[in-house]
Structure formats: structure tokens, C-alpha cells
Amino acid sequence: MSGVSTATAEELAEATAPDRFWNRQRRLGAALVIIGLIAAVIFGALAESATARFTISEDAEGAALSINGQLGAILFGVVTIAAGGALLAGVAKRWQTVLLSLGIVTFVFSFLCWQVAGKFLPLVDTASGSLELALPLILGALAGVLCERSGVVNVAIEGQFLMGAFGAALVGTLATSVWAGLISAVVGGVIIASLLAVLAIRFLVDQVVVGIVLNLLALGITGFLYERLMQPDALKYNSPPRLPEWRIPGLADIPVVGPVLFETNLLVWLALALVLVIHFGLTRTRWGLRTRAVGEHPTAADTVGIRVRGLRYTNVLLGGVVAGAGGAYFTLVSTGAFNKNMTAGAGFIALAALIFGRWTPFGALGAALFFGFAQKLANYLSAVGSPVPNQFLNMLPYLATIIAVAGLVGRVRAPAADGVPYVKS
């Protein structure tokens, strides 16, 4: 906040002018230097001077990358300071992203060295756990990308998750088929999405209001049916089969990456493939061009003959499909049974990932992975009894998003017509 908090929205718009000293790059550099100092001094001082082991193999004793915890904390902190210093000194613009990433990654490493000193952190488990926790966030954020790039705000991701999770548990159990469960998860997501579409596009209701109310509706309906059907007779209604884990021979033997990416369930591959497909679709196809046109300037799009409302309906429903599949994660992958309000705000973290990822598929993927890693780390730290409270790590997605929208680290911009209903005049 320092130095920036006095800037008004108008002044920030001027910040792109080249003569301004505290431009974005220098602000980022200063921030990196500060967190680097924190890492080198505080983490370094607190860290135990014992070996921190990052194990590569499944067991604790096997091959590992190891470093003295205190040394590592200080070393990585110094690298963070150096990256920040380079940004402050004003290096070429093309190095900016690289240096920023380097600074953040080394800061995280420094933190890990402090926490893991004298213990060990299984890398494979951490990576696959992060990916698994990120899975619903990826799918939810992609659903948001589909909706919001065409100009419909989607706050109802949470509701779509819940309906998807509920549908998967109910139908999956009744049909004793995980695939039937997956399909009905999609149907559950589409039900909420179609309500959102009709109310927002046809009846012009404020889209944020609809989204919030639909979340409560989904919470109420799934909770109601859970207590009436699933709680009295869980065996009959609430014991869906789990999504099987598949192993691709050969590829799965690659250390670390193999077990994470190639020995997992279908939903992970689906999510990663969807990131590619939606990215390609948005940037390279006619559908994508039209979607972006409708999301940025619907009147112009209408003038050249694009059916604005029709395209928005299509995209919101497609979003429902993706978010519903994300809901299936909760019952078919994670816990294996539906529970009241089991998504517990994941839909809003997905929304945060969407915004933090700047409304792009790859940005959403990166943000979701980052948030998934933060959650996994929080679980790990509370398991090893770290003094850092896991609640604060769980706050990270939310705080990161606030910082992103406030323009403290770069500026995120939503599609121009996002949330504005289109009325043909």
C-alpha cells in the first residue's frame, strides 16, 4: 500500500506515462526487496540450522534434495532481494515477468526452508495434492472465463459446484456408475447455469444478485434433499463409486512429474485439456472472436450480425457444464459422499482465481495451481505443527485477489461489457 495508496483512479491511469518514477516495475521491485528482506532476516533468524529434506521418492528416506534450513532461508531471501533490486534498477521490460516470478518463487523457497528445516517435505505428495486441490478451482475458473468473456458475471460457481457434487453423488449411487454420476454432475451445473442465463439475459436481473441468490438456492435445495434423502439412507442415496485412477505406463515412471500428471484421474486430464481448448478457442476460432466481441462491445458485435444473447446463452451453459464437472470432484474424487455445504467457499476461490488470472484460461490455471499449493501447504504446516497458523495461509487466495484488483501489483481489467445486460434498441 505504501506510496500507492495516495493515487486516485485517474492518477493510476496516468501511471503508464514514461516519466513517472514510481512506475509499476519499480513498485514491484520495491515490494520484492521488502519481502526478500523479511525472508532473509526473519525467516533466516527463525530457521533451525538443520537439514531440510525435499524428498523425491515416496518414502522419507529415499532420494532427496537437501539443504541446511537456515542457509537456504537466507540464500533464497537474498535472491529475492536481488531480483527486486534488478527491477528497481530498471532492467529491460522483457525481463520483468521473469524477475517477478523468480522473486516470488525464491521467497516461497525461503519460507519452505525455514518451515522444513529438521523435517522433510515429500515433493510428489505436495505436487499431486496441490494439483488435486486446484482441480475444482481450475474447472470453476474456466467456467467463469466462458461466462465472463461473453459478458455475463458468474458469481454462481459455488452453486454450480454444489449442484454438480450433489447430482454426482445421487445419480452415481442410484446407477452405481461413476460415469452416470459425472454426467449428472454436468446436468446439475447446467441447471444452475440455465437459471443464471435466463434471469440475467432474458429478465435483465442484476447478475451479481442472481449469482448470490442462486448460490443460496443451490445450498438450500441440496441441503434439503440431503437431509430428507441422503441422511436417513446413506447407503441407498449417498455412496457413489469413486473416479478410478489411471496410470499411463512409461510416462508415469518419470520422477516427480510422472506420478503427479500421469497416474491420476480423468478429471485432471480433462481440466488441463480444457485449459488448452478454451485458450485455443478464445484466441484462434470464430467462436472465440465473437465471444470476446460480445463481452467487450455487444452493440458493435450486434451491428455486424452476431447474435449477442444467443452467444451469451451458449457460453453460460457451457460454463455450467465445466463447473458441474468441477462439482463432481467433491463427491467422486475427494470425499466419496455428499455433505451439506461441502464446497465451503471453493466456488469463491475459483472466482478469485478467475480474477487473479485476469480472465484468461492460462492465467486461471496458474492462479488455481498457486491457490491449490497454498491450501496444500496450509494442510502440511498444520500437520507438522508449524507456528504459522494455517488460517493465514488459507487467506492467501483472497488477499492476493484483493491486491490484484486494487492494482497494487499490475492491474486486472474485466471484459468491458461484463455484467451489463444487452438490450437491443
Add this chain to the structure above:
Amino acid sequence: MTTEAPEKQPAKKEEQEESFVKLFLHNLWSANTVVVTILSIFLALLIGAVLIVISDSEVLATFSYFTSRPSDALTASWDLISQAYADLFKGAIFDPAAVQAWFDGSGDWKTALNPLSETLTYAAPLVFTGLSVAIAFRGGLFNIGGQGQAVIGCVTAGVAGFAIGLPAGLHLVVALAAGLIGGALWGFLPGLLKARTGAHEVITTIMLNYTATLFLGWLILQNGVQDPDRTDAVSKTIESTAGLPALPQPLRVHLGIVLAVLVTAGVAWLVNRSSFGFELRAVGVNPPAARTAGMSVGRTYIKLMVVAGALAGLGGAVQVLGTADRLTGQVAGNIGFDGLLVALLGRNKPWGTLFAAILYGGLRAGGNLMQVDVGVSLELVTVLQALIVIFIAAPALVKAIFQLRDARTARLGTSMAKGW
């Protein structure tokens, strides 16, 4: 259907010029506020009835031979639905049997008044969170952060309630003020970000909601806050000197509802009569015009979010000092999000919000009895509450379903989104 009576009154006032009966009949089936509200509630109850039937396996079984003996299915459904909704009424307003017993002398007044007491107990915090959302709406801001502000209000009021020792009365005032200030701070943040950087308040307040909940989860496990005799996440009990005075047991209704009415009057004055109210309405209608007229839009946003946050924080304080008496992870329940629905139902008018909160409190109180008596889950109330607001927010939908005439005067604008 329970608050029709108070809601009809404003409509009647408008009909003074022509013959009363003629105007009344004309307006009866047109899409004005009152009719749409009543029909929305009716539609919600209708859908709720369908949910009750399809989730009851015994009643559902009678539908399997519907074509041969339809009377079975219809009677069974009707019995279940009427019993559930009768319970909703009995739990929210009064139980005729208990009132009868009171007059006979075989029961006491406490049992007879208990449903009303429950309704008002649930309504009290919702009034505050509802007003918080409503006043922000009038200024063109969508305060989804009511939940987070209420949680922080709970935290500060609760901590002030057990951590400091003061004489009765003063302690209560201090605890309420603490809740108010806590909520105001949590509202100040998105207001400041909106004014200074243009960060959309919907995004920032959503994120702050979860931040507040996580903070509460961390705080109640800390030494000095957690109850030393307990291992689970429960704080110490609030001193009796800080509790809101209540009617004798088992009635739970407390001073919070009186405070709610006073605050409603205060907010009504603030919005409609004060210069700040004029400013916020001007900014809400057209920010560039307000700026041209010499108002500072940014400063209005900040002040508005501080007031909205303070109201929600007060709601949290009333919840914790009136009913909860200690902090837990779920102490604020869902009062922030319910406040959102309440404000939408009350059409962002202070007195409308008060009535809407009482209606929602009644649904909640009646839902408890319904759950105990016929085993229809309390979650049905959430469904009803959400459905009512969906229909209210989409008057065109209600109008289309019932083929309503266009209203003569009522301006049934759907609140148009501005996007992020």
C-alpha cells in the same frame, strides 16, 4: 404470507384521488410492488410444496398408483403440505392451541408468545445486515461484504464482552460500540480501495468475507480467547453485564429488536433527510453528475462503506450479545448473506428492509417447528428465502406467469448491473 397486512398500507395511501374501490380493483392485478411481492411469496411456497412432496418417500409411493386411485396421492400430499405450512405459521406467529390454553388459564403467556419472540429474535440481526446492504445499494455500491463485516462485528463485540470488566449498561454500550467500530473498519477497506484504486467492491468484499471467517477461526483458538475448560473452538462466555437484556426465560427476544427499529428510523432519516443521504443518492443515481455538482464521489463511497460496515458490525454484535453469548466458528451464521436477501426483498428502503427481516425471521422460526414436527428440513426455509428474492428481482417473470397488467405508477425497475 404473514406480513401482507403491514405491506399493504403504503399502497393504500396512493389511492386517494379517484374512487377507492375502482382504483383498488385496478391495482389488484397489476404489476405493482405489493402484488408482485405477495405473488412472489406465493410462488416460492408453491415450489417449496413440490419439494416437500417429492422428497417424502411415503407420499411419493402413493403416486406410483396415481392413475388408478389419484385421491390417495392427492390427500397424502395435501396433508403433508398443509401440516408443514401450518407449522411454519404456528412457529412464526402464534399457535392457536397455546393461545386458547392461555385464555383458559391452563397455559401461560410465555408459551403463547414464544413464536413471536423467536421470530423477532431471528429478525433482529437481519435488520442490521439488511440495512447495511440497502444503504450501500442506494449509493450505487453492492455490499456483499455484510457477512464479513458481521463476523468482525461479532469478534470485536464478543472480545469486548468477555475481555474487559465494566458495570452493567456501560459494558453493553462499549461492546455494541466495539462491534460497530469493527464492522466499520471492515467496510472502510473496500470503500477506500474503491475510491482510491477503483477496485470493484463486489470482488473485494467477497474476498474479505472469507478472510474474516478465517480470522475468526484462528482467533477463537488463541490463548485468552478460547474457553480454558474446552478443547474445541469455542471462546469464553460473554459477561452478563454485556448481554442484551431479554424477556424472562424461555422467551429469547431481547433488546436487539428495539435497537433495530431505532436504527431503521435513523437510517431512514439518514437516507431521506440528511445531506449525506442526498449526496449518496445522487452518487448512486449518477456518479459523473454528482461529481460535476461538486460532490466528492470517492469520499462518499468511503463514508458509505463505513456506515454500511458499521451497520453490519452492529448486526454481528446484536447476534453475539443477544443470542449466541460466546464466539464459535459459525457464530454469525448466515446473517450477512440473509441480509442481502432481506434488502432485496425490502427493495432497499429502510422500513421495507425491517419488514422483510421480520418475514425472514418468521420463516426461520417457523422452519424450526416444521423440522421438529413433520421432519421437513430447515433447509427448505433457505430455498423459500432464495426463491422469493429471485421472483422479486425478476418482476417481469412474475408478471409473465400471472399475466399481470402494467402498473400505473409503481416503478418496478430491476436493479441494473454495472458489471465489474
